[in-house]
Amino acid sequence: MAKTKIPKRPTRDEFVLEELGNQITEAFHEKSEVLLTVWGWEEQVRGQIVHLDSRTSKVHVEQGSETIKVPFMDIMRIDYPRD
DSSP: OOOOOOOOOOOOOHHHHHHHHHHHHHHHHHTOEEEEEETTOSSOEEEEEEEEETTTTEEEEEETTEEEEEEGGGEEEEEOOOO
């Protein structure tokens, strides 16, 4: 039985990761609504960052009454909704 080939997450250098981390921290402190593009997820995650968990390296995004935990390394991009 052959394994299905899953594409690997793109590698990013430390400067890109640092900039992404700074943007996430800023959005968390300003309580801004964000739009996260996550590797391997079909839909973007939209909501407010309510917790940054350094132990598990997950970003907790509140979307209505639901909290979505997104692994930091899977976040490819952060945007701010324009509507």
